[in-house]
Amino acid sequence: MSTPAHRTIALPLSPDDLWALHHVLLERIEAELTATDASTVDPPPLAVYQAFETLEDGETRFTITQLEAIVDTLRHDSDCPPWCFDCARLAEVRHAITRTIEGHSPTLGHAAADD
Numbered sequence: 258m259s260t261p262a263h264r265t266i267a268l269p270l271s272p273d274d275l276w277a278l279h280h281v282l283l284e285r286i287e288a289e290l291t292a293t294d295a296s297t298v299d300p301p302p303l304a305v306y307q308a309f310e311t312l313e314d315g316e317t318r319f320t321i322t323q324l325e326a327i328v329d330t331l332r333h334d335s336d337c338p339p340w341c342f343d344c345a346r347l348a349e350v351r352h353a354i355t356r357t358i359e360g361h362s363p364t365l366g367h368a369a370a371d372d
Contacts, residue, residue: 265318266361274350275312278327281347282309285330302326324358 270278285301286309292298304326308319319327331351 263320265320266324266357268317268319268324268354268357270317270350270353274346274353275317277343277346278331278350279309279312281330282312282327285333301330305330321358321361324354328354328358 268275282305285305289295289298289300304320304323308323308327311317311319311323328351331347331354
């Protein structure tokens with residue numbers, strides 16, 4: 258049985274929502290790399306890179322830490338990014354992930370392989 262910090266949770270999002278999430282994470286990762294002054298941009302946490310790699314691999318199962326990092330990134334990116342044609346969708350994705358985290362809180366005693 259894996260520990261709550263390492264168990265993975267399936268994220269039930271549509272392909273369009275997963276694409277939007279992928280794009281947000283990529284934009285967050287590239288923000289530091291493309292900044293004219295990297296000292297003005299905080300580097301993303303490791304969990305953002307891990308979540309991005311998970312999506313790149315075509316997977317949709319994330320750890321709680323990765324899901325929390327995704328929510329923080331979406332919250333930080335609350336201004337609608339220029340590429341986004343549907344900002345309400347990003348807000349819905351953030352809320353869906355937040356509900357997923359709340360529904361799988363380790364303090365609620367869920368099984369290690371929740372879906």
